[in-house]
């Protein structure tokens with residue numbers, strides 16, 4: 437891609453492409469594969485206990501030629517333990533999400549860790565900047581997994597974040613090919629974080645059935661559910677249909693929480709239980725047609741990016 441900017445400098449990477457931290461999908465195999473292709477791979481600690489995270493960090497380090505990081509959803513009760521595991525293991529890049537990074541910023545800084553926070557509106561972006569984060573991921577509502585309550589699209593969120601923040605912005609949500617990477621940079625992002633497309637690669641630890649469902653999904657293949665208890669975008673299935681029906685009937689938070697339960701992500705993403713699980717995926721699933729290696733996907737991204745850039749020069 438031949439891009440050098442604040443994001444490639446911050447992480448010491450060749451391409452401004454971050455492999456998202458994803459529960460049940462981005463373990464050491466996926467994270468190290470992304471890093472070895474010149475991007476920044478993230479281990480998704482959201483589905484790991486500290487001991488397992490330690491194992492993944494050690495395996496990722498052994499398999500990685502380049503830097504990698506860890507994603508920690510801060511709403512987890514044991515978030516601090518996960519952070520301390522990163523410190524003990526010498527991790528230097530942490531992406532935080534689902535909570536406020538301010539509480540932990542000194543702990544990160546004192547241990548030489550670069551912190552990037554995931555935000556879904558400008559106010560959250562400004563807060564992350566003033567807390568001391570080095571960059572933000574601006575995640576639009578197209579994204580797979582948990583989404584911001586304001587439902588702002590990537591196309592609208594990124595330029596507004598880029599206008600208001602001094603720190604660099606990484607775009608996420610709906611980016612699943614090289615054209616999307618090019619568009620995100622045109623909107624003012626200096627990097628992209630890609631989830632769904634990497635979740636469907638050979639190196640992802642998601643189940644084969646999950647990957648096949650992503651490849652089979654069309655533009656309308658996802659549902660956005662659970663507005664009252666925490667928005668989630670996932671592949672349409674029996675569960676999402678049931679949630680939409682209950683929401684339309686005005687179900688309260690208790691009923692919805694009961695339907696959600698506690699194991700739906702594992703069931704859907706890791707165990708491949710299509711009817712009962714939550715197969716978190718973004719609207720970009722419609723662009724993913726084949727399970728391929730991370731290396732092949734990167735080559736595809738670079739070709740598409742270069743083609744989109746050449747085309748744009750002629751406008």
Ligand SMILES: Cc1cc2nc3c(=O)[nH]c(=O)nc-3n(C[C@H](O)[C@H](O)[C@H](O)COP(=O)(O)O)c2cc1C
Pocket residue numbers: 456457458459461480481482483507509532533534554575578579580581582608609610611612629630631632633635705715716717718719720
């Ligand atoms: C299967 C799956 C699991 C995810 N798990 C997490 C997570 O644990 N923490 C997090 O911050 N974001 C999580 N996300 C969101 C991604 O980090 C990323 O921001 C998002 O997937 C980008 O949008 P895209 O799916 O359109 O590429 C997840 C997304 C998917 C598809």
